[in-house]
Amino acid sequence: MVTTIISGLPDERISGMGPLSFGFKYHFQDSKGISHPSLGAIVRVFPSWGSGDFATHHVTGDVRLAADWDFAPKLSLNPNIGIGRFEDDRGRTFTAALVAVTLNYLPTKKLNPFIDMGIQSPERTAGKASVIFDAGIAYILGHNIQLDASAGTGAHGAAPPQPFISARISYRIGLARQTTRP
Numbered sequence: 001m002v003t004t005i006i007s008g009l010p011d012e013r014i015s016g017m018g019p020l021s022f023g024f025k026y027h028f029q030d031s032k033g034i035s036h037p038s039l040g041a042i043v044r045v046f047p048s049w050g051s052g053d054f055a056t057h058h059v060t061g062d063v064r065l066a067a068d069w070d071f072a073p074k075l076s077l078n079p080n081i082g083i084g085r086f087e088d089d090r091g092r093t094f095t096a097a098l099v100a101v102t103l104n105y106l107p108t109k110k111l112n113p114f115i116d117m118g119i120q121s122p123e124r125t126a127g128k129a130s131v132i133f134d135a136g137i138a139y140i141l142g143h144n145i146q147l148d149a150s151a152g153t154g155a156h157g158a159a160p161p162q163p164f165i166s167a168r169i170s171y172r173i174g175l176a177r178q179t180t181r182p
Contacts (some may be wrong), residue, residue, distance in 0.1 A: 016052025021045065025066070037069035042080065057091045058081040060084070062098060077138075078102040088124040089159075097122050116150070123157045130157025144172040 030040040045061040064082030071077055082098040098119040098125035107113075115135045123130035134152025141147060149167045154160020 016054035017050055018054040019049045019056050019060075020044040021061075022047075031068065031070060032067075034071055037067040040066050040068075042082070048128050054133065056087050058087050058093050060093070064098060064100075074106045076104040078104065084120070085156050090125075092125050094125040095100055095121065096122055110140045112140070113149075114138065114150075116152070127158060130160040131155045132160055134166075136166075146170040 005039065015066070021044045025040050025042045027038065027040040029039040043061070045059065046056065046101070048056050048059050050056055053074040060107055062082050064080045066080035069077045069079075079101045084096050085093055086096055087093050089131050098118070098120055100116065102114050102116040104112055104114045104133070113135075116133070116135070118132050118135030119129055121129035132152055132154050134150045136147055136150025136152075138148035140145060146168075147169055150163045151163070153163045
């Protein structure tokens with residue numbers, strides 16, 4: 001559920017449920033030391049769904065190439081680059097370039113505080129780029145379940161998000177099985 005308070009209009013609130021996303025990450029290259037990060041692809045799809053002003057009329061999504069570079073014993077840098085198809089506030093679709101980078105601190109195998117920065121260009125049809133920053137923490141409950149929470153804000157653009165909080169649950173399903181040969 002999302003509630004937005006429009007500044008300058010004290011009694012104007014917009015509430016609704018935004019589309020859920022479904023995604024997967026495919027890891028195709030393991031890390032081979034500090035000079036050779038691991039690589040994977042991330043694909044997300046947002047079905048046409050939602051309520052109120054947050055409902056969408058088109059299926060949208062994005063595709064990214066993501067790296068994981070362990071450059072120090074407890075630090076990792078995770079850059080990614082991609083392309084997305086999104087819907088603006090008038091229901092028109094547009095294509096945008098995506099760039100993000102996350103710095104992770106790994107004090108334990110289960111706890112993962114992070115800071116993150118993302119750029120989307122354009123942020124809406126015929127718009128300019130937007131930049132957001134957030135920080136949070138991820139916690140691995142088990143081999144296949146991760147919880148994470150973050151808080152952030154838009155830093156640049158005509159319509160970047162106002163201060164926000166988010167929470168997610170990620171569940172890994174084992175579609176590909178590894179086999180060992182003697």
